[in-house]
Amino acid sequence: MSISSQYDPTSVEDKWYQYWLDHNYFHATPQTGKEAYTIVIPPPNVTGVLHMGHMLNNTIQDVLIRKARMEGKEACWIPGTDHASIATEAKVVRMLREQGIKKSDLSREEFMKHAWEWKEKYGGIILEQLKKLGASCDWERTGFTMDQEYHDAVIRVFVDLYNKGYIYRGLRMINWDCEALTTISNEEVIYKEDGEKSILYSVKYQIKDSDEFVTIATQRPETIMGDTGIAVNPKDERFRHLIGKKALVPFINREIPIIGDDYVELDFGTGCLKVTPAHDPNDYEIGQRHNLEVIDTINLDGTLNEKCEIDKYVGQDRFKVRKMIIGDLKAANILVGEEEFVTKIGRSERTNSVVEPKLSLQWFIKMKDISRKAHKAVMDDEIQLYPSKFKNTYNHWMENVRDWCISRQLWWGQRIPAYYYGEGEDDFVVAETIAEAVELAKEKSGNSALQESDLRQDPDVLDTWASSNIWPIETFGGFSDASFDKKKGKIDKKKNPELDFFYPTETLVTAPEILFFWVARMIIAGYEYLDEKPFKNVYLTGIVRDKQRRKMSKSLGNSPDPLVLIKQYGADGVRTGMLFSSPAGNDLLFDEKLCEQGRNFSNKIWNAFRLVKGLEISEENQPNINKQAIEWFKARFNKTLTEIEDHFAKFRMSDALMSVYKLVWNDFCSWYLEWIKPEYGQPIDRQTYDNTLVIFEQVLKLLHPFMPFISEELWHQIKERSESEALIISSWPEAEQWDENLLKQVDFLFEVTAGIRNIRNSKGISPKENLELVTSSKDVERVSASLEKLGNVSVVNSDDKPANSFSFVIGADEYHIPASENVDVEAERKKMEEELNYTKGFMQSVSKKLANERFVSGAPEQVVANERKKLADAEAKIKTIEESLANL
RNA sequence: GGAGUGUUAGCUCAGUUGGUUUAGAGCACUGCCUUGACAGGGCAGGGGUCGUUGGUUCGAAUCCAAUACACUCCACCA
Numbered sequence: 001m002s003i004s005s006q007y008d009p010t011s012v013e014d015k016w017y018q019y020w021l022d023h024n025y026f027h028a029t030p031q032t033g034k035e036a037y038t039i040v041i042p043p044p045n046v047t048g049v050l051h052m053g054h055m056l057n058n059t060i061q062d063v064l065i066r067k068a069r070m071e072g073k074e075a076c077w078i079p080g081t082d083h084a085s086i087a088t089e090a091k092v093v094r095m096l097r098e099q100g101i102k103k104s105d106l107s108r109e110e111f112m113k114h115a116w117e118w119k120e121k122y123g124g125i126i127l128e129q130l131k132k133l134g135a136s137c138d139w140e141r142t143g144f145t146m147d148q149e150y151h152d153a154v155i156r157v158f159v160d161l162y163n164k165g166y167i168y169r170g171l172r173m174i175n176w177d178c179e180a181l182t183t184i185s186n187e188e189v190i191y192k193e194d195g196e197k198s199i200l201y202s203v204k205y206q207i208k209d210s211d212e213f214v215t216i217a218t219q220r221p222e223t224i225m226g227d228t229g230i231a232v233n234p235k236d237e238r239f240r241h242l243i244g245k246k247a248l249v250p251f252i253n254r255e256i257p258i259i260g261d262d263y264v265e266l267d268f269g270t271g272c273l274k275v276t277p278a279h280d281p282n283d284y285e286i287g288q289r290h291n292l293e294v295i296d297t298i299n300l301d302g303t304l305n306e307k308c309e310i311d312k313y314v315g316q317d318r319f320k321v322r323k324m325i326i327g328d329l330k331a332a333n334i335l336v337g338e339e340e341f342v343t344k345i346g347r348s349e350r351t352n353s354v355v356e357p358k359l360s361l362q363w364f365i366k367m368k369d370i371s372r373k374a375h376k377a378v379m380d381d382e383i384q385l386y387p388s389k390f391k392n393t394y395n396h397w398m399e400n401v402r403d404w405c406i407s408r409q410l411w412w413g414q415r416i417p418a419y420y421y422g423e424g425e426d427d428f429v430v431a432e433t434i435a436e437a438v439e440l441a442k443e444k445s446g447n448s449a450l451q452e453s454d455l456r457q458d459p460d461v462l463d464t465w466a467s468s469n470i471w472p473i474e475t476f477g478g479f480s481d482a483s484f485d486k487k488k489g490k491i492d493k494k495k496n497p498e499l500d501f502f503y504p505t506e507t508l509v510t511a512p513e514i515l516f517f518w519v520a521r522m523i524i525a526g527y528e529y530l531d532e533k534p535f536k537n538v539y540l541t542g543i544v545r546d547k548q549r550r551k552m553s554k555s556l557g558n559s560p561d562p563l564v565l566i567k568q569y570g571a572d573g574v575r576t577g578m579l580f581s582s583p584a585g586n587d588l589l590f591d592e593k594l595c596e597q598g599r600n601f602s603n604k605i606w607n608a609f610r611l612v613k614g615l616e617i618s619e620e621n622q623p624n625i626n627k628q629a630i631e632w633f634k635a636r637f638n639k640t641l642t643e644i645e646d647h648f649a650k651f652r653m654s655d656a657l658m659s660v661y662k663l664v665w666n667d668f669c670s671w672y673l674e675w676i677k678p679e680y681g682q683p684i685d686r687q688t689y690d691n692t693l694v695i696f697e698q699v700l701k702l703l704h705p706f707m708p709f710i711s712e713e714l715w716h717q718i719k720e721r722s723e724s725e726a727l728i729i730s731s732w733p734e735a736e737q738w739d740e741n742l743l744k745q746v747d748f749l750f751e752v753t754a755g756i757r758n759i760r761n762s763k764g765i766s767p768k769e770n771l772e773l774v775t776s777s778k779d780v781e782r783v784s785a786s787l788e789k790l791g792n793v794s795v796v797n798s799d800d801k802p803a804n805s806f807s808f809v810i811g812a813d814e815y816h817i818p819a820s821e822n823v824d825v826e827a828e829r830k831k832m833e834e835e836l837n838y839t840k841g842f843m844q845s846v847s848k849k850l851a852n853e854r855f856v857s858g859a860p861e862q863v864v865a866n867e868r869k870k871l872a873d874a875e876a877k878i879k880t881i882e883e884s885l886a887n888l
Numbered sequence: 889g890g891a892g893u894g895u896u897a898g899c900u901c902a903g904u905u906g907g908u909u910u911a912g913a914g915c916a917c918u919g920c921c922u923u924g925a926c927a928g929g930g931c932a933g934g935g936g937u938c939g940u941u942g943g944u945u946c947g948a949a950u951c952c953a954a955u956a957c958a959c960u961c962c963a964c965c966a
Contacts, residue, residue, distance in 0.1 A: 005926065200966075217966060231966095265965060273966055280966075343965080392892055393961060400962080512960085547899090549959095580914075581900055587959095589900065597915070600928045611925035655902075658914065673925080680924050754932080761920060761932045768923075842910060849907095854946035863907050863947095870909055 003613070007606035009570030013709045017131060025069075025728050026136045028076035030501035037068035038076045038505035040472045040535075041137065042518070043145065045084035046123035047091050050562045052544040052552050052578075052590060053511065054126070055133065059575045060541065060653055061509045062135050066705040067648065068506070069136070070732035076502055077136060078475045079127055080143030083119075085413035085464045086184075092118050092412065104181070108411050108459075115412050119146075132563060134571050134708045136728070143475045145467045146414070153479035154414045154467040155432055157525075160489045162430040166366050169425075172405055173281040176358035178302030178318075179351040183409040189346040189355050196345045202270055202337030203329055205230065208246040208255055214239070215336060217269025219343065220279070221329065222321040224249060225308035226297040227256055229275035231286055234260030236271055250334055252309045259290045270337075281357050294359065302356060318356070361425075363407040363416060363460070371401055373527035374520060383523065386539045386651040390515060397516050404521075406466040413461030420456045421445055428458075469521035472505050472534040479529075491529045503530070507537040507651075515540065539651050542587040549589065565595055572707035573599035579657045579706065601661060602710050605703070608669050609714050611677070612692055618683035625786045626688040629675040632746045633695055635738035636667050642735045644702065660702050668699060671750065675790060693718055698733050749783040749790070752815065755808040756791040759817055763806060767792060774802050777813035793817075801887055809835065812876035814884060829888050836881045843874040 020026060030036075039061050044054060061077060069075035092115045093103050103111060127142065143150065161167045174183045201221050204213040214230060227249050232239035243260045256275075263286055264273045277287030278296040287294060297308040304313045304321050313321045329335035346355040375398040377383045378391060385391050407416060419437040420428045422445065429444055431437035434452050441455060442448050470479065473491065476499040478484065483496035493500045504526070510519060519538055526534035544552050552559035565574045577595035581588055640663045647656035676692065678684045697718060704711040704727050715727040760767060773793040780787065784795040801807075804823050805816040849855050850867055 003925095006928075219966065263965090268965055270966095275966095282964085282966080389893060396891060396962075515961095586901080591900090591915095593915075594900095596928075600926095603928050604926065607926035607929085609925080614925070650904095652902090655913095658902095661914085669925085670930085677925090757931055758933085764920075766923090767921080767931075838910080845910065849947075852946055855907095856946085858946045859907070866908065873909080 003610050005607065005610070007570075007603045007710065009572060009602065009709060010567070012713045013132075013134070013571050016709050016712045017134065019712075019726070020136065020728055021139075023723050023726065025726065026077070026138050027140055028074050028138050028502075030497050031074050034072070034074045036076065036502050036506075037065070037071075037073040038078070038502040039065055039507055039509070040078045040475060040505055041080060042508070042510045042514075043080045043082035043143070043468065043471065044126045045087050046081040046119055046144070047084065047088050048081075048126045050126050050129040050133075052559055052562060053541075054130070055562045055574065056544055056578045056588060057509055057511070057541055058130055058133060058135050059578050060539065061507075062133070062575075062708075063579070063653060063705040064507055064509070065136055066708060066728065067732060069728065070701065070704065070730060072731065074501075075136075076138050076141070078141050078143065079130070079135070079137035079139060080141075080471075080475065081124055081127065081145070082464060082468055083144065083146040083413060085408060085410050085461055088115070088119070089410050089412040111411050129563060132566050132571060133575065136708070141475065143471075145464070145471070149477065149480070150467070150474055151414055152432075153470060153474045154462065155417050156479050156484065156486075157470060157529075158414075158417055158462065158466075159430055159432050160486070161365060161370075164489055166370050167406075167430075168364055168366065169361055170364050170403075171359055172362045172364070173284050173357050174360055174362065174405075175346065175348075176300070176356045177348040177351055177353060178300070178356050179353040180348065181300055183358075183360070184348055184355070190349050191344040191346055196343065197340060198343045198345065200269060200337075200339045200341050201326065201329075201335060202339075203250065203274075204334040204336055205247040205250060205274075207242065207258075208248055210245075213334075214242060214247055214258065214272050215270045216272045216274040217337075218274055219341075220276075220322070221325045222304070222313075222318050223276045223279045223297065224274065224325065225252055225304075225310065225313075226276045226278050226295045227254070227274045228277060228287065228293040228295060229256050229290060230258045231261045231264050231273045231275050231290075232258065232271060233262060233264040233266050235262075236264070236266050238271060250329065250332065257290070257292070259286075259292075261286050261289065278359055279357055284357075284359065296359065298356060298358075300358075302353075362405050363418075363458075364403045364405055365466075367401040367403055370528060371398060371520070371524050373531075374398070374523040377523060377527065377533055383533050383535065384537045386537060390512060390538075390540055393512075394515065394520065397520065404463075404466075406463045407458075407460040408463055409459070410461050413464065414467055416458040416460050416462060418458040420458070421447075421450055421454055465517050465521055468518060469525045470529075472503065472508075472522055473499070473525065473529060476502055478503070484529075489529075490531070493530060493532075504533050505535045507539055508535045509539045509541065511543070512540045513543075537651065544588045544590050547589055547591050549587070552590070560590075560592065565592070569595040569599040570602055570709070572602050572710050576601055576657060576661075576706055579653055581654065601665070602707065604665055604669060605707075605710060605714070608664075608673060609696070609717065611673060612689075612696060613717070615678070615689060616683035617686050617689050620683075620685045622685045622687040623785075625789055626676045626685065628746075628783075628786055629672055630688065630691045630695070631739075632742060633667065633672045635740075635742050637663065637695070637698060637733075638735050638738040639743065640667070641702070641733060645735060657706050660706065664699055664703070668695070671790075675786065700727060701730060701733055704728065704730075745779075745783060748779060748810070749786055751810055752780065752783075752787055753790045755810060755815060756793055756817065759806045759808065763819075770794065771817050772796055774798055774800065774805070774816040774818065775813060777811075777815070779811070779813070801884070807884060809877060809880055809884075812873065812880050814880050825888055829885065832881055832885055832888075836878065836885070839874055839877050839881065843871060843878065846871045846874065 041061065042057065065075045065077040095118065096103060096114060158167065175189050177184050198219045200217050200219050202215050202217050203221065204215050206213055216230060230247050232242060234240060234243065242258045245258050246255045247258055249256060263282060264271065275283045275286050275292060277284045277292055277294045279298065295307055297304055298318060299305050302318050303315050304318065306314050308314060313324065326335065347353065348355055378385060378394050385394065417432060418428050418430050419434065419441065421441045429437050429440035431440055434455060437455055438450055438452055442450050476496065478491045478496060478499050483491050483499060485492055493503065508519065522534045526532055546552060546558045550556060550558060569577065574595050576598035580594050580597060640659050644656050644659045647659065676688055700711045700715050712727045756773065771793045774796045776799045780795060781797065787793065788795055802816050802818040805818045806823060807814055807816045846867055850871060856864055
């Protein structure tokens with residue numbers, strides 16, 4: 001037989017993935033009598049391409065889902081993509097710009113056509129890439145957050161929440177991009193790390209009916225005409241007397257109140273703050289507290305409007321006006337200071353223009369009441385977060401939860417179903433369809449002549465998270481007419497067999513960054529519509545970083561291409577590489593060496609198989625030592641499996657993998673196979689051979705969730721299998737009782753073996769040279785046959801101590817290997833003295849403990865007995881070593 | 889500014905309610921091995937006063953306090 005000595009994943013992986021697909025193993029359906037195990041994928045952006053974060057995240061999900069499938073559960077992993085309104089729209093706009101098309105030249109419909117074309121062309125690439133990783137998703141259920149049904153569900157939820165009184169319209173300070181003429185989210189505002197240099201100007205405002213002045217500090221003098229107040233800290237002795245008086249805005253002489261507010265810092269600037277509610281978020285809040293007027297002096301394109309009351313500024317850009325007004329202030333002799341300072345200026349990620357804070361009417365969800373159950377569910381461990389430290393973060397967020405602004409000034413997304421019939425602030429209705437809207441509008445306005453053409457739909461779309469929050473529900477059609485009760489605003493699970501079977505889902509695997517954006521909001525939706533959690537566990541992965549702890553990013557170019565890695569190391573290698581070093585919640589310091597380690601592991605398994613498959617079989621009886629080896633490995637296997645289950649129960653994926661890794665590499669390859677391996681050229685007895693194949697199969701099962709491809713390949717190489725016998729749908733082993741004494745016995749066997757090998761190593765004796773091992777140990781008798789094989793020795797049980805020999809001590813027994821040449825007595829003596837010293841030191845610390853009366857009386861009996869045993873063992877050992885020393 | 893987490897071997901991390909030899913693993917490192925499944929390998933080995941200082945206890949990596957350092961999240965100075 002000629003099998004390559006190196007495992008080649010390339011052909012194997014595509015073959016088995018196709019095989020799994022062909023046999024529909026990934027597809028799940030509701031089944032009576034079967035337990036469901038559902039995972040919904042965190043839907044990646046349609047425009048996305050696979051990066052290392054996805055690799056980690058989806059590997060974990062696949063491990064969980066494959067294990068569940070093998071455990072006989074109806075395992076359902078729902079894949080899909082998110083329309084990601086901001087990110088996608090930005091990409092489409094950029095693409096159009098490259099073609100010379102401006103978004104502003106397009107109608108909404110035309111733009112959407114381009115966007116859909118883009119989505120059809122590039123959307124979902126990432127899902128294809130996931131297949132290379134081995135992801136066993138139920139592809140028939142692939143979803144998209146802008147599918148027609150999904151869209152309808154999102155709108156339905158909006159209307160429902162509006163009718164329940166959770167949604168309202170309100171003023172809010174938003175980030176405005178004056179070049180792109182759009183709102184941008186906080187995430188799209190970037191601040192230079194070290195801030196930017198700016199100048200803080202001090203300007204004198206006259207106090208009304210007085211010669212006194214108050215000096216304020218500002219870095220935006222062009223907003224002076226929008227001032228509607230001046231604030232000082234009420235604790236500030238310097239200015240307290242001014243509170244309640246009025247000041248005059250330079251040039252335009254508007255009277256504005258001087259107010260006291262804690263927000264003002266005593267030691268920054270001049271201690272006096274001009275308040276411009278229309279152009280600064282903090283000023284807006286101060287304005288709210290003190291009922292200040294809001295005067296918006298800046299147009300959408302960043303020029304000043306007529307409200308600034310100074311003709312020459314009107315129509316000029318805000319930065320030009322800044323220069324102009326500085327000159328004018330100087331000329332008027334009221335600019336009294338210019339000080340350079342470093343501040344953080346927000347710039348638009350896309351246009352790099354300075355973000356203009358702007359007040360506008362937006363849609364909000366009231367969060368306090370609606371999130372109460374979701375808060376409690378996590379605090380009561382109804383939903384478990386892994387690692388649990390995120391419970392704190394979650395609690396903190398929930399306790400201070402703020403209303404959620406859900407409108408976005410974009411086109412790509414679910415358009416807000418609000419329809420305006422008049423100019424008044426309250427002249428609108430909210431409805432699922434325009435037909436319903438007309439009816440509602442007639443009612444509300446009292447104008448029965450209203451028609452569809454009289455209504456204008458709100459131009460904004462919903463925040464992406466306001467649609468992905470129903471992902472675990474709507475992927476099963478929860479909001480369809482069949483199961484959603486509009487009057488109650490609740491879903492009746494019993495009327496939806498899919499939802500009834502698969503919901504709540506089992507585990508959500510996602511990144512901590514979106515704990516609030518997404519996870520919390522899914523929990524809220526789950527309780528609002530089903531009075532039930534959407535998932536039982538939330539596994540929060542870390543961030544994938546490079547070796548220097550830097551985040552992986554395109555601009556740094558430090559992120560490897562996952563598909564290249566898969567090509568180099570195999571999907572199994574990359575999967576295990578990612579998992580080797582990723583405890584939940586900890587950042588993963590990615591190093592290609594980890595993938596190399598994963599690939600080496602594949603190779604190790606491959607070669608273990610080559611050895612077994614290459615054996616000749618004889619019909620001779622099974623030797624006892626093989627029987628012992630098999631019994632030992634079974635015990636070892638069961639113990640390890642118990643550990644693995646424990647790790648899985650605690651979501652310690654790395655540890656679970658490491659247990660499998662050590663079981664395969666150390667226990668199976670290094671010990672078991674060496675133990676049963678016949679001498680060169682000799683055959684193996686059939687019974688041992690068959691047993692070994694069974695063991696190999698069990699091991700492959702444990703490997704499968706982590707390394708699906710190589711395990712499936714070898715599974716079929718062991719013997720021909722029918723399609724109902726594929727490894728992916730085989731049964732996960734159940735841990736059985738094991739004999740702990742047997743394990744101890746064999747540990748002892750290994751220890752003696754290591755002792756022998758150590759002597760070979762240090763004395764330069766070849767492993768091939770058969771040696772004599774003389775000992776008086778009684779323990780060795782039961783394992784002597786195995787010891788002779790593993791250590792390549794002949795055991796002589798005798799109380800005699802051969803004169804010219806190397807020796808080592810285990811427990812209280814001494815082992816001698818007679819030497820063919822003269823032994824260096826001094827070296828032996830030195831070695832023994834070192835061991836003697838160590839043991840004596842150890843004994844001392846134990847006897848010190850035992851000499852302490854409060855320990856003996858205070859500590860539990862078990863602990864004291866244990867210490868006594870340690871002391872006795874150490875004493876025996878010391879005696880043995882001392883005797884040997886005397887003999888030398 | 890508010891909240892939280894961490895600090896154990898060169899690196900990444902375990903160490904479960906204080907007691908199982910004088911603290912473990914993987915990788916890295918050192919020595920030897922052209923061993924017959926695998927050099928992408930084998931065997932053996934070295935390496936840590938558990939950030940620092942106090943305290944509680946018969947007993948502390950583990951509990952408490954202070955301190956230093958690192959990181960994360962939230963809110964952010966006109």
